Amino acid sequence: MPLFVSLVNWTDQGVRNAKDTVKRAEAFSAAAEKMGCKVHTFVWTVGPYDLVAIIEAPNDQVYSSLALSLARLGNTRTVSMRAYTKGEMEHIVQAIQ
Numbered sequence: 001m002p003l004f005v006s007l008v009n010w011t012d013q014g015v016r017n018a019k020d021t022v023k024r025a026e027a028f029s030a031a032a033e034k035m036g037c038k039v040h041t042f043v044w045t046v047g048p049y050d051l052v053a054i055i056e057a058p059n060d061q062v063y064s065s066l067a068l069s070l071a072r073l074g075n076t077r078t079v080s081m082r083a084y085t086k087g088e089m090e091h092i093v094q095a096i097q
Contacts, residue, residue: 001038001056001057001058001059002056002057002058002059002060002063002082002083003040003054003055003056003082003083003084003085004054004055004056004057004063004080004081004082004083005052005053005054005055005080005081005083006051006052006053006054006055006067006078006079006080006081007049007051007052007078007079007080007081008049008050008051008052008053008076008077008078009049009050009076009077009078010050010075010076011074011075011076011077013074013075014050014074014075014076017075021044021051024073024075025042025051028070029042031066031069032055032057032066035057035062035065035066035069036057036058036062037055037056037057037058037062037063037066038055038056039053039054039055040053040054040055040056041053041054049079050076051076054083060082063080067080
């Protein structure tokens with residue numbers, strides 16, 4: 001299953017509800033699981049992003065639905081990137097001509 005890295009920022013609403021961030025992360029993980037996804041990790045960060053998550057999803061469409069479901073809640077905005085495992089990257093570079 002593809003991996004995605006999500007760089008997450010709180011919105012003004014998310015900051016106002018910062019005390020709930022751990023509960024929100026747990027709820028997101030449960031929702032992700034119901035959609036066939038797995039949240040590998042959530043880490044809260046200092047710097048340009050408030051959180052970073054690594055999520056495994058069956059495909060791009062399911063991941064996009066999950067990300068949009070999160071955005072609808074109004075607490076966060078995300079930047080998402082498709083990520084590759086070492087094995088996937090080995091296959092990619094083998095195809096270089």
